[in-house]
Amino acid sequence: xxxxxxxxxxxxxxxxxxxxxxxxxxxxxxxxxxxxxxxxxxxxxxxxxxxxxxxxxxxxxxxxxxxxxxxxxxxxxxxxxxxxxxxxxxxxxxxxxxxxxxxxxxxxxxxxxxxxxxxxxxxxxxxxxxxxxxxxxxxxxxxxxxxxxxxxxxxxxxxxxxxx
Amino acid sequence: xxxxxxxxxxxxxxxxxxxxxxxxxxxxxxxxxxxxxxxxxxxxxxxxxxxxxxxxxxxxxxxxxxxxxxxxxxxxxxxxxxxxxxxxxxxxxxxxxxxxxxxxxxxxxxxxxxxxxxxxxxxxxxxxxxxxxxxxxxxxxxxxxxxxxxxxxxxxxxxxxxxxxxxxxxxxxxxxxxxxxxxxxxxxxxxxxxxxxxxxxxxxxxxxxxxxxxxxxxxxxxxxxxxxxxxxxxxxxxxxxxxxxxxxxxxxxxxxxxxxxxxxxxxxxxxxxxxxxxxxxxxxxxxxxxxxxxxxxxxxxxxxxxxxxxxxxxxxxxxxxxxxxxxxxxxxxxxxxxxxxxxxxxxxxxxxxxxxxxxxxxxxxxxxxxxxxxxxxxxxxxxxxxxxxxxxxxxxxxxxxxxxxxxxxxxxxxxxxxxxxxxxxxxxxxxxxxxxxxxxxxxxxxxxxxxxxxxxxxxxxxxxxxxxxxxxxxxxxxxxxxxxxxxxxxxxxxxxxxxxxxxxxxxxxxxxxxxxxxxxxxxxxxxxxxxxxxxxxxxxxxxxxxxxxxxxxxxxxxxxxxxxxxxxxxxxxxxxxxxxxxxxxxxxxxxxxxxxxx
Ligand SMILES: Nc1nc2c(ncn2[C@@H]2O[C@H](COP(=O)(O)OP(=O)(O)O)[C@@H](O)[C@H]2O)c(=O)[nH]1
Ligand SMILES: [Mg+2]
Numbered sequence: 001x002x003x004x005x006x007x008x009x010x011x012x013x014x015x016x017x018x019x020x021x022x023x024x025x026x027x028x029x030x031x032x033x034x035x036x037x038x039x040x041x042x043x044x045x046x047x048x049x050x051x052x053x054x055x056x057x058x059x060x061x062x063x064x065x066x067x068x069x070x071x072x073x074x075x076x077x078x079x080x081x082x083x084x085x086x087x088x089x090x091x092x093x094x095x096x097x098x099x100x101x102x103x104x105x106x107x108x109x110x111x112x113x114x115x116x117x118x119x120x121x122x123x124x125x126x127x128x129x130x131x132x133x134x135x136x137x138x139x140x141x142x143x144x145x146x147x148x149x150x151x152x153x154x155x156x157x158x159x160x161x162x163x164x
Numbered sequence: 165x166x167x168x169x170x171x172x173x174x175x176x177x178x179x180x181x182x183x184x185x186x187x188x189x190x191x192x193x194x195x196x197x198x199x200x201x202x203x204x205x206x207x208x209x210x211x212x213x214x215x216x217x218x219x220x221x222x223x224x225x226x227x228x229x230x231x232x233x234x235x236x237x238x239x240x241x242x243x244x245x246x247x248x249x250x251x252x253x254x255x256x257x258x259x260x261x262x263x264x265x266x267x268x269x270x271x272x273x274x275x276x277x278x279x280x281x282x283x284x285x286x287x288x289x290x291x292x293x294x295x296x297x298x299x300x301x302x303x304x305x306x307x308x309x310x311x312x313x314x315x316x317x318x319x320x321x322x323x324x325x326x327x328x329x330x331x332x333x334x335x336x337x338x339x340x341x342x343x344x345x346x347x348x349x350x351x352x353x354x355x356x357x358x359x360x361x362x363x364x365x366x367x368x369x370x371x372x373x374x375x376x377x378x379x380x381x382x383x384x385x386x387x388x389x390x391x392x393x394x395x396x397x398x399x400x401x402x403x404x405x406x407x408x409x410x411x412x413x414x415x416x417x418x419x420x421x422x423x424x425x426x427x428x429x430x431x432x433x434x435x436x437x438x439x440x441x442x443x444x445x446x447x448x449x450x451x452x453x454x455x456x457x458x459x460x461x462x463x464x465x466x467x468x469x470x471x472x473x474x475x476x477x478x479x480x481x482x483x484x485x486x487x488x489x490x491x492x493x494x495x496x497x498x499x500x501x502x503x504x505x506x507x508x509x510x511x512x513x514x515x516x517x518x519x520x521x522x523x524x525x526x527x528x529x530x531x532x533x534x535x536x537x538x539x540x541x542x543x544x545x546x547x548x549x550x551x552x553x554x555x556x557x558x559x560x561x562x563x564x565x566x567x568x569x570x571x572x573x574x575x576x577x578x579x580x581x582x583x584x585x586x587x588x589x590x591x592x593x594x595x596x597x598x599x600x601x602x603x604x605x606x607x608x609x610x611x612x613x614x615x616x617x618x619x620x621x622x623x624x625x626x627x628x629x630x631x632x633x634x635x636x637x638x639x640x641x642x643x644x645x646x647x648x649x650x651x652x653x654x655x656x657x658x659x660x661x662x663x664x665x666x667x668x669x670x671x672x673x674x675x676x677x678x679x680x681x682x683x684x685x686x687x688x689x690x691x692x693x694x695x696x697x698x699x700x701x702x703x704x705x706x707x708x709x710x711x712x713x714x715x716x717x718x719x720x721x722x723x724x725x726x727x728x729x730x731x732x733x734x735x736x737x738x739x740x741x742x743x744x745x746x747x748x749x750x751x752x753x754x755x756x757x758x759x760x761x762x
Contacts, residue, residue: 001449004350039372074350
């Protein structure tokens, strides 16, 4: 079983770092800047199934309009990545989420509030995250630096994709 | 249907109907008559259909009839399968199951049935295999024997690529190295095939990347909808992309792809959509159904070689192999000859006294010999010359040592002792012996020095000593006397002077050795006259000689006299001349060696 997943989020939120934390790459980063996407692969085993995740790390810009949403086509799930130290990146993520749902309606997704190791400097407020959770969102606080919750994020999304 | 139509015709005409409507017919029992009328009407209206329905019901419920009917329809349906791929597709698993269970029950009937087909098929497969083996063999032979092949070998060596790769690149028109079947929307890889020997990165990632690139191109250059990237090229590699409604075929091609390659990709995409349309449409990550597309992808992995790869004519082949054989022969012969020469040289070294070979080695046509060499032995390199080997191919490492062979001991003795001319040295079993006329002085030195030589335990002089030689000369002298007299004649002065000088030499020789001598002067007479007279005459003659020789007296030499009369004639003849020779005095030397003095 294979599934395409994407990482969406503003510039510098830590998408590439999260993927690097999770897989070992064969392509160099230069593809990223030229084509705007970098592709990694990782196999996981969830719910008794082997799932090959093909991970599209999309080059993010602060202006989310410039993100090529066509890259999302055929994705079974995506991450919305937010930099916890910059509240504005949450707005970007929410806007990207709206666009994404138009391309892949019903796709599974998880909100990752990254840079959990810098939690003292966070601007993203806990009550905002709590409100999203009550809407049924999966919200995780990750750190690409320490690896906190990174494995859980990928496994959780894989599981959610098998359920939908 | 016909019956129904007839039924309709029974319906009253328009006017009558109006009449019915205007004045209804009499009805004796309103309910019962209404019901009866309705049944009648029904039978009038649908009676024929009813009969049909009944017949149909019988059909359906009677299995035999249904079977008969279906068996009429089926052949026609199968005959139409061309228009309906669904039929074949749905039948396939059934047929497979049937065959599987038949084989499981008893494979023989199926084997029998297939036998006429299998035989030729297997033969054809084997022929094909042999043909392609021959083809590749021929190619190998051709390629290993041409100048071009040498050039390619050089290129391969220079660039570090494998020879096979260089050959392929040079003879290749084009080759489809990889084919990707990609899910159009997600870019997920459905199937992937690789030509033997071709290598590629992780196909899943490449597949996604290809899709991303296609999307990128589409987004970046504002192409119209329905248009898309269908080829791109990097150096010698190009990627042919063929879009289908749900899946994309991408082929990685090395070399110049011909236009009809695109056509085969086109056809492959179509046939894959025909085969797996539903699976593609509903794709949710499960790749298992797509292994069915593999044969179609494999068929796209074509390799087309250039036909300008001209063949090497057979005569050239023959010449080249002859040259190769001759080369090998020469090489083998030269190697053999070298080994012979080396063996010859080693043999000579082994035979040569004063040289001891300890070890030998040969590497890359160079030879090394380690050994011991007596400084007096021949220079080993001079033995190379006769062997046929070049001197500079042989390295000799020689340690000095003293050989124990008699000739080396002798030669060392010669060098140390410098024997006088006429004296020769010989060595055997620890004894160095000298022969020939050696001076006593030399003998004394030799006796003292010889044991210092390695291997010499004792020095032995087998020849006459100087003293013995002088003695022999003294003993050869005769001092002649006149008849009946004992006085010294003037003409005997020369002989006496000789005797005196020999005595002086004897004294010298004796002194060196610490020896002494007794010189007996004997007086002789001829046979004439009486014994009484001859006895005293002889003594007188001896005394006369002694008197002269004892002046001056010599150390170590004692002179004694003895008259022997005619008893020891110099000659046994009786002529006057014989008698002259017999009237004489003679000298007899006895040497007393120092040892005997002790
Ligand atoms: N402290 C901290 N820094 C992070 C973390 N994740 C990413 N970064 C840093 O944030 C910067 C941007 O990361 P990158 O992965 O390139 O972000 P992207 O643009 O979303 O791909 C880099 O300097 C990272 O080292 C994290 O979890 N903790
Ligand atoms: Mg990045």
